[in-house]
Structure formats: C-alpha cells, structure tokens
Amino acid sequence: MSPRGVAIPDLRERLFAAAERVVARDGAAGLTSRAVTAEADCGKGVLHTHFAGLDEFVAELVLDRFARSARQAEALDEKVGRATVAGNLQSVVLALLDALPPAVVGLALTRPAAALRTREGFQAGAPAFDAIQQAFTAYLKAEQGGGRMAADADTATIALALVGTMHHLLMTRVPGHGEEPETIIGRLLAVLLGGAEQPPMG
Incomplete structure (x- = not known):
C-alpha cells in the first residue's frame, strides 16, 4: 500500500481503473x-x-472516459487516405466500445446524484457522443474530399448512424452473449458505405 502522505503518481487514473475493475x-x-x-x-x-x-x-469517471473516447475518435484524422474507410471506422468504433465499458457507462444510471453531475458536465461542454459524432463526420468529409467517398454521400447521417449503434451496444450488450460487436459494426458499415466508399485508384 502506498505510504501515508506520499504523493501517488497518476492517482486519478489509478482510482478510475480500479473502479472499472471492481464494477x-x-x-x-x-x-x-x-x-x-x-x-x-x-x-x-x-x-x-x-x-x-x-x-x-x-x-x-464517466466524463473522463467519454473525453478519452472523443480523443480516440479524433485520431481518425491520422487515418485519412490510408487503408479503407470502412476498416478505419470499424477499428476506431471497436476501440471506443472497449474504452467505454457498458458497466461503467451504466454506472451513473444507478446513482441519481452521479447521473445529475454527469449530465451537468455534458451540459457544460464535456465531450460526449456529440463530440464522437463530429469526429466521425470530419473524417468522412476528409475522405470525401480526397475522393475516397462518393461526392453525394451523406457523411453526417453515416456518422449519426454509427454513433447511434455505438450507444445501443453500450446500453444493451452483455459481453459473451449475442453477436460480437465486430460482426454488428462490420454489417452496419457494409450497409452505410455500400455505394459511398470509392474503390482505390489504380
């Protein structure tokens, strides 16, 4: 155990990670x-x-995990023009699902005072699903500008559908039961990008 009175590096993250394991x-x-x-x-x-x-x-804890997930979504910028649009989106969505464990996301719902504080944090501008949606839209628009998405593709709606599915999975999935998220997201992207993702040139 850490000695009394001694500063603990990264204490906040240490406590958050411990809480995730407990839940x-x-x-x-x-x-x-x-x-x-x-x-x-x-x-x-x-x-x-x-x-x-x-x-x-x-x-x-909940606000921190959403902020971390928003930063992960913004990292899509680094994938523009690389691999495939569907593959890039799928890898990030699956990483976000791992970064937002259902038990943690639902935790605040079991504690009304915590739910209120979380909602106040979001209202004050803390990143949430809207920030993730904006990151997806920005990525899709960048790919569209580079010719890897059809010019008439509705990037905002594609991003909204992805985030809506993420929200559904976070609120309803039980690890080890039902279809794996990879399968669900892959099928969704096949529908969303069916005519939108352009094949690589040459």
Whole structure:
C-alpha cells in the first residue's frame, strides 16, 4: 500500500481503473469507496480527499472516459487516405466500445446524484457522443474530399448512424452473449458505405 502522505503518481487514473475493475468483477452494487481504494492499493481515505464523495467520483469517471473516447475518435484524422474507410471506422468504433465499458457507462444510471453531475458536465461542454459524432463526420468529409467517398454521400447521417449503434451496444450488450460487436459494426458499415466508399485508384 502506498505510504501515508506520499504523493501517488497518476492517482486519478489509478482510482478510475480500479473502479472499472471492481464494477466488472462485482457489479455496480460492489462499488464503494473502500472497494475502489483497496483495489487501487491506496489508503482508505484517498478517494474522499480528492473527490467530494462517491457520486462525484462516478460522474468524473464517466466524463473522463467519454473525453478519452472523443480523443480516440479524433485520431481518425491520422487515418485519412490510408487503408479503407470502412476498416478505419470499424477499428476506431471497436476501440471506443472497449474504452467505454457498458458497466461503467451504466454506472451513473444507478446513482441519481452521479447521473445529475454527469449530465451537468455534458451540459457544460464535456465531450460526449456529440463530440464522437463530429469526429466521425470530419473524417468522412476528409475522405470525401480526397475522393475516397462518393461526392453525394451523406457523411453526417453515416456518422449519426454509427454513433447511434455505438450507444445501443453500450446500453444493451452483455459481453459473451449475442453477436460480437465486430460482426454488428462490420454489417452496419457494409450497409452505410455500400455505394459511398470509392474503390482505390489504380
């Protein structure tokens, strides 16, 4: 255990990662401040030293994971003109689904005060699904400008459909049951990009 009074590098992320493991293992009901600090191998009072309480901690965890996912979506810029449009989108969508575990996304819903804090964070401008949608749209428009998407492709609607499907999967999927996200996203992209993605030149 970290000694009392000694600064812990990256404490915030350490606590967040510990909370994710607790929820994955024990469910939302198993998430307590003591469970988090024990999992993170920190002193019992560390969480309450840095957060007003468990509800604020949960809200900050959800907001942090959405912000991280928005940054991952923005990284699509680096894929413009490379590989295939469908492949690039699929790899990022699957990475986002991994970065936003369903148990964590749904966690705030089990705690009304945390849900309120999360909603206030989004209303104040914290990145959420809208930021991810904007990143998808920007990527598709860039590919369109480079001739890899049909000129008449509705990039905004394609992005919206992708984000809507992501939201559905995050709220409803149970790991290990039903179709794998890779299969679902692949099928969706085949429909969305059927006539929109242009074959490579030459």
